[in-house]
Amino acid sequence: MIDAVLVLAGPLAAFALLGIVPPLRRSGKPAAAVAITGIGVSLVAAVALLTRIHAAGAPSIAEIVWAPMTTGPSITLGLLADGLSASMAVLVAFIALLVQVYSLSYMKDEPKPSFGRYYTYHSLFAFAMLGLVLAHNLLQTYIFWELVGLGSYLLIGFWFEKPEASRAALKAFWTTRLGDVGFAIGIVILWSSAGTFTFTELFAKVDGGALAGTALVLGVAGIYLGAMGKSAQFPFHIWLPDAMEGPTPVSALIHAATMVAAGVYLMVRIAPLLAHTPQVATVVFAIGVLTAFLAASMALVENDIKRILAFSTVSQLGFMMAACGAGAPSAAYFHLVTHAFFKALLFLVAGSLIHAVHTNDIFKMGRLTRIMPVTCACFAAGALALSGVFPTAGFFSKDEMLAGVLAAGHPVGFAILLVTAGITAFYTGRAFFVATMGSTDSPGHPHEAPLPMKLPLVVLAVLAVVAGVGGRLIPGLFATSIAPLAEAHGHAPFFVPALATVSALAGLVLAYVGYERRGFDPAAVRRSFGPLVTVLERRWYVDDVFEGVYRFVYLKVSNAIGWFDRFIVDGVVNAVTWGTWLGAGRLRTLQSGRVQDALYATAFGLVLIVWLAWGW
Amino acid sequence: MTLGNLLVVAAGVFAIGLFGVLARRHAIGVLLSIELMFNAVNLAIVAIAWSKGLIVGVVLVMFGIAITVAEIAVGLALVLLASRVAKSVVLDDLSELKG
Numbered sequence: 001m002i003d004a005v006l007v008l009a010g011p012l013a014a015f016a017l018l019g020i021v022p023p024l025r026r027s028g029k030p031a032a033a034v035a036i037t038g039i040g041v042s043l044v045a046a047v048a049l050l051t052r053i054h055a056a057g058a059p060s061i062a063e064i065v066w067a068p069m070t071t072g073p074s075i076t077l078g079l080l081a082d083g084l085s086a087s088m089a090v091l092v093a094f095i096a097l098l099v100q101v102y103s104l105s106y107m108k109d110e111p112k113p114s115f116g117r118y119y120t121y122h123s124l125f126a127f128a129m130l131g132l133v134l135a136h137n138l139l140q141t142y143i144f145w146e147l148v149g150l151g152s153y154l155l156i157g158f159w160f161e162k163p164e165a166s167r168a169a170l171k172a173f174w175t176t177r178l179g180d181v182g183f184a185i186g187i188v189i190l191w192s193s194a195g196t197f198t199f200t201e202l203f204a205k206v207d208g209g210a211l212a213g214t215a216l217v218l219g220v221a222g223i224y225l226g227a228m229g230k231s232a233q234f235p236f237h238i239w240l241p242d243a244m245e246g247p248t249p250v251s252a253l254i255h256a257a258t259m260v261a262a263g264v265y266l267m268v269r270i271a272p273l274l275a276h277t278p279q280v281a282t283v284v285f286a287i288g289v290l291t292a293f294l295a296a297s298m299a300l301v302e303n304d305i306k307r308i309l310a311f312s313t314v315s316q317l318g319f320m321m322a323a324c325g326a327g328a329p330s331a332a333y334f335h336l337v338t339h340a341f342f343k344a345l346l347f348l349v350a351g352s353l354i355h356a357v358h359t360n361d362i363f364k365m366g367r368l369t370r371i372m373p374v375t376c377a378c379f380a381a382g383a384l385a386l387s388g389v390f391p392t393a394g395f396f397s398k399d400e401m402l403a404g405v406l407a408a409g410h411p412v413g414f415a416i417l418l419v420t421a422g423i424t425a426f427y428t429g430r431a432f433f434v435a436t437m438g439s440t441d442s443p444g445h446p447h448e449a450p451l452p453m454k455l456p457l458v459v460l461a462v463l464a465v466v467a468g469v470g471g472r473l474i475p476g477l478f479a480t481s482i483a484p485l486a487e488a489h490g491h492a493p494f495f496v497p498a499l500a501t502v503s504a505l506a507g508l509v510l511a512y513v514g515y516e517r518r519g520f521d522p523a524a525v526r527r528s529f530g531p532l533v534t535v536l537e538r539r540w541y542v543d544d545v546f547e548g549v550y551r552f553v554y555l556k557v558s559n560a561i562g563w564f565d566r567f568i569v570d571g572v573v574n575a576v577t578w579g580t581w582l583g584a585g586r587l588r589t590l591q592s593g594r595v596q597d598a599l600y601a602t603a604f605g606l607v608l609i610v611w612l613a614w615g616w
Numbered sequence: 617m618t619l620g621n622l623l624v625v626a627a628g629v630f631a632i633g634l635f636g637v638l639a640r641r642h643a644i645g646v647l648l649s650i651e652l653m654f655n656a657v658n659l660a661i662v663a664i665a666w667s668k669g670l671i672v673g674v675v676l677v678m679f680g681i682a683i684t685v686a687e688i689a690v691g692l693a694l695v696l697l698a699s700r701v702a703k704s705v706v707l708d709d710l711s712e713l714k715g
Binding site for chain 2: 591592593595596599600603
């Protein structure tokens with residue numbers, strides 16, 4: 001398992017080195033070199049691991065006893081390398097490497113110390129995510145899960161001088177923490193019922209029927225709460241659009257391979273548990289569909305390119321969760337992979353555009369196809385993949401998810417997701433046409449991205465196009481997994497890909513006609529839907545509900561409890577103190593300090609004893 | 617000379633000593649009164665030992681006297697120190713432990 005250890009050791013060593021040696025961290029470029037070397041080692045090791053697992057055709061587990069128990073099984077720490085985790089590790093290391101290379105250029109205007117700090121955080125973040133992926137038990141998953149949260153907090157709030165950035169970082173941290181409470185409770189419930197944290201043992205117990213009933217349902221529901229927070233499911237999606245305050249490459253990383261991917265990855269990982277809890281699976285499915293639709297609708301009225309992409313991530317995560325809930329985890333995982341490619345691509349493209357024109361507003365960009373041909377071509381590839389147009393990666397994975405949902409017998413959910421796919425294509429097309437074409441000249445002097453930015457773009461663009469064909473590998477990956485997925489993977493009805501293509505093309509054509517050919521006036525459409533647009537712009541009032549709950553419920557309750565603590569609890573303590581103090585003030589006068597007063601008392605005591613002894 | 621008479625004398629001496637301890641204001645006077653009380657006790661022990669024909673009582677009293685000497689040495693040293701530090705050997709002046 002030396003390869004699996006190396007996967008973790010690379011970024012950890014880079015983080016430790018940069019963390020412990022401040023001169024190295026503050027030196028700028030060398031710090032970046034250390035971090036990139038670390039993640040590079042990790043990527044090579046991850047590829048070696050995946051190759052080995054694939055050749056062996058069986059998962060590989062290494063574990064050490066962490067907390068020995070006198071009764072019951074001991075708590076172990078370990079690395080689990082199967083098709084799922086090894087391929088995910090490759091994906092994480094790969095995206096992290098590309099993002100770090102891209103950042104060399106994107107962050108070059110940062111002062112040297114903060115440049116080094118940026119790479120230190122990146123190493124920590126990559127280490128945390130890889131540890132989460134390779135964890136072989138729930139407890140270890142939870143530890144790295146929180147580390148991922150910390151990493152995202154640090155990176156979203158990287159420009160902590162900006163109040164919005166530090167607010168967004170806190171919001172991300174607290175919102176995901178809210179779900180993580182459920183995660184912790186779920187782990188404890190499962191442990192107290194099954195007596196183990198390990199995935200393999202949990203799956204064995206649930207298959208054998210030793211783990212069942214309310215405990216299983218509550219445990220899985222708790223874990224799903226954690227996944228909701230991380231994967232930005234309704235109503236915990238509110239942190240993701242705000243997280244755009246971080247540097248754009250960080251958004252690419254968070255949206256593609258780390259953080260939000262963690263929730264879906266966890267649901268895929270515990271798919272055997274989910275398969276035994278149809279109640280929870282239904283909730284997962286319903287919330288997934290709701291999230292997909294709401295987020296897509298909010299993206300329609302957004303003008304900030306990064307926020308459009310953020311809402312599209314939330315929406316795509318909804319698709320993945322819906323697939324998980326519908327019992328098609330392999331489709332969800334497939335989409336997780338393809339989505340990682342094209343969403344990282346789109347964010348890096350957005351970074352490249354923002355870098356060139358210094359604005360996030362798509363309506364202030366335009367006429368960039370001639371000036372930035374590579375970036376725009378990559379944008380087109382990413383947009384097509386996100387819309388799910390044949391033969392890009394997004395088409396295959398979305399098709400599989402839709403087929404899975406239909407096969408699970410959710411026609412209504414299927415219809416909503418299909419419409420959502422159309423909306424996705426529309427807003428993606430809108431962002432593309434408005435930002436790169438149109439009649440507005442971009443401000444300043446835009447220029448093509450430099451090589452370190454262009455290279456990751458091209459690599460990802462190629463992958464975003466071809467990864468779907470390679471997706472046939474995915475069932476093979478699951479064959480070597482610790483939980484071979486016995487899902488009914490029959491051939492989807494022919495109309496599923498047809499409908500998906502129609503809805504995607506319809507969305508794109510509508511966007512093209514509206515925003516590029518001026519076939520109709522989008523502004524007029526917007527006006528005629530006035531109240532609805534307001535609702536969308538207020539993001540379905542979810543943020544307001546959270547704020548209201550905070551301000552009018554949580555604060556009020558806290559104040560009441562605070563009053564009780566200050567005046568009742570503290571009051572009792574203060575009264576006792578005061579009484580003691582007063583009594584002591586009276587009693588102290590007995591101590592005259594004269595030795596003969598004490599002797600009088602002694603003599604009186606003697607007389608008393610004699611009297612009591614003899615009765616006189 | 618009966619045991620009863622002896623014990624009455626011992627009790628009388630003890631009472632005088634106790635009165636002295638409680639009433640005297642001078643530290644050396646108090647120490648003297650303590651000696652009186654000690655000797656009253658010694659007398660009582662010797663008297664009881666004599667009436668029972670025991671030699672043990674005499675031995676015990678010898679020990680008692682030796683300890684008394686040591687105690688007086690310590691006591692006088694303390695009085696000496698008090699006179700130097702507090703410039704007074706009157707007990708009413710030495711009341712620093714007043715609450």
